[in-house]
Amino acid sequence: xxxxxxxxxxxxxxxxxxxxxxxxxxxxxxxxxxxxxxxxxxxxxxxxxxxxxxxxxxxxxxxxxxxxxxxxxxxxxxxxxxxxxxxxxxxxxxxxxxxxxxxxxxxxxxxxxxxxxxxxxxxxxxxxxxxxxxxxxxxxxxxxxxxxxxxxxxxxxxxxxxxxxxxxxxxxxxxxxxxxxxxxxxxxxxxxxxxxxxxxxxxxxxxxxxxxxxxxxxxxxxxxxxxxxxxxxxxxxxxxxxxxxxxxxxxxxxxxxxxxxxxxxxxxxxxxxxxxxxxxxxxxxxxxxxxxxxxxxxxxxxxxxxxxxxxxxxxxxxxxxxxxxxxxxxxxxxxxxxxxxxxxxxxxxxxxxxxxxxxxxxxxxxxxxxxxxxxxxxxxxxxxxxxxxxxxxxxxxxxxxxxxxxxx
Numbered sequence: 001x002x003x004x005x006x007x008x009x010x011x012x013x014x015x016x017x018x019x020x021x022x023x024x025x026x027x028x029x030x031x032x033x034x035x036x037x038x039x040x041x042x043x044x045x046x047x048x049x050x051x052x053x054x055x056x057x058x059x060x061x062x063x064x065x066x067x068x069x070x071x072x073x074x075x076x077x078x079x080x081x082x083x084x085x086x087x088x089x090x091x092x093x094x095x096x097x098x099x100x101x102x103x104x105x106x107x108x109x110x111x112x113x114x115x116x117x118x119x120x121x122x123x124x125x126x127x128x129x130x131x132x133x134x135x136x137x138x139x140x141x142x143x144x145x146x147x148x149x150x151x152x153x154x155x156x157x158x159x160x161x162x163x164x165x166x167x168x169x170x171x172x173x174x175x176x177x178x179x180x181x182x183x184x185x186x187x188x189x190x191x192x193x194x195x196x197x198x199x200x201x202x203x204x205x206x207x208x209x210x211x212x213x214x215x216x217x218x219x220x221x222x223x224x225x226x227x228x229x230x231x232x233x234x235x236x237x238x239x240x241x242x243x244x245x246x247x248x249x250x251x252x253x254x255x256x257x258x259x260x261x262x263x264x265x266x267x268x269x270x271x272x273x274x275x276x277x278x279x280x281x282x283x284x285x286x287x288x289x290x291x292x293x294x295x296x297x298x299x300x301x302x303x304x305x306x307x308x309x310x311x312x313x314x315x316x317x318x319x320x321x322x323x324x325x326x327x328x329x330x331x332x333x334x335x336x337x338x339x340x341x342x343x344x345x346x347x348x349x350x351x352x353x354x355x356x357x358x359x360x361x362x363x364x365x366x367x368x369x370x371x372x373x374x375x376x377x378x379x380x381x382x383x384x385x386x387x388x389x390x391x392x393x394x395x396x397x398x399x400x401x402x403x404x405x406x407x408x
Contacts, residue, residue, distance in 0.1 A: 002078060002322045003104060005314065007031045009084030010049060015040040016304030016376045017082065020314040022046045039394055040377060043386035061091050062098065069102025080104040080321060086163045089298040104321050106275040108297055116295050119161050119203045129267045132289040135206040141194045148190060149183050152206045156180050158189060162200035171196040175243040208284045208291060212239045213360040216255060216290065218264055219278040219299065219306055221316045223325060226272050228265045229316055232306040232333035233257055237364055238355045241405035250345045252305040253364050254334035260290055261332045273297065276313065304376040305343030309334060342373040346398050354402050
């Protein structure tokens with residue numbers, strides 16, 4: 001292991017990546033956090049958390065990370081920089097040129113990131129390559145003065161095109177994703193958002209029928225030479241029901257679809273990018289196509305589901321820059337169903353109680369009954385009384401959350 005990884009953030013995504021490094025190399029990871037660590041990394045013995053107040057925003061970010069980079073370079077340590085979520089990814093991309101003097105920066109530059117992450121610029125690229133997408137309509141601040149009506153009827157989905165700006169806002173009625181049931185509700189949300197300081201656009205999207213089990217997550221690693229080295233497909237089973245968590249997966253089972261793999265490998269390699277990419281898809285039974293909602297050029301919050309099923313993302317990343325990745329062809333993950341495991345963020349009891357009755361749930365329950373399941377958080381070499389209590393409290397809160405927000 002010639003390159004170490006420096007992580008920004010303390011969420012579940014970062015813990016999963018640190019766990020991958022510990023599993024593969026037996027080493028502890030360093031994490032920079034702007035405030036008290038989140039539950040996932042709290043009381044962990046496989047991470048060293050350094051608090052740097054304000055590092056999650058400029059100008060403190062570039063000032064402090066430059067100092068750290070200079071010290072690491074002076075000590076002769078080759079370091080890869082990896083951030084959690086949209087905000088850290090955007091900060092790294094924004095300062096990629098300056099940071100590249102001290103770190104390996106496996107991200108696209110900022111303008112390219114905006115083009116790929118924002119739906120209004122991603123959609124033309126996806127359409128040009130032939131990727132299937134749901135019908136959409138863009139909404140801006142100019143639409144506050146008129147009545148906006150869905151051309152597809154209701155319900156529809158409404159989501160911000162600028163997740164970094166959106167998540168920095170908070171006001172009564174603020175949600176990660178809106179599921180809109182009427183014209184009145186649609187216009188009320190649009191007005192509320194712009195009155196509370198939002199400046200970017202929204203995407204209104206045709207609601208593809210079907211429950212959470214129609215959704216898929218597709219994640220890939222693209223090497224320095226812009227070649228996809230591994231791609232893995234996950235089958236979502238149940239989501240967070242709460243207003244701030246909608247869209248966050250709470251259980252994922254592996255899936256395998258060679259046609260989708262080949263199509264998205266071709267798309268990613270046509271972009272001439274490097275690093276991680278993930279897509280949210282949903283199967284539309286009306287025309288039997290998988291339709292892409294969005295693309296992110298980073299790992300997702302629940303990326304450890306793939307590691308649980310044999311894809312260690314950090315090993316691919318480190319091996320790439322260590323020069324030991326080799327020239328093997330792209331790996332299409334999850335081909336052997338006998339090795340599948342269910343990744344979970346909730347207990348089996350909660351999953352059995354709230355997962356919709358369908359074929360995917362039936363298969364997942366069989367795997368769970370066989371003991372073929374796991375969590376990002378529960379890692380035997382990092383298990384102690386404090387982490388057990390954190391886990392117990394989190395699951396107690398999840399149980400209350402589902403009682404309050406879950407809609408049968």
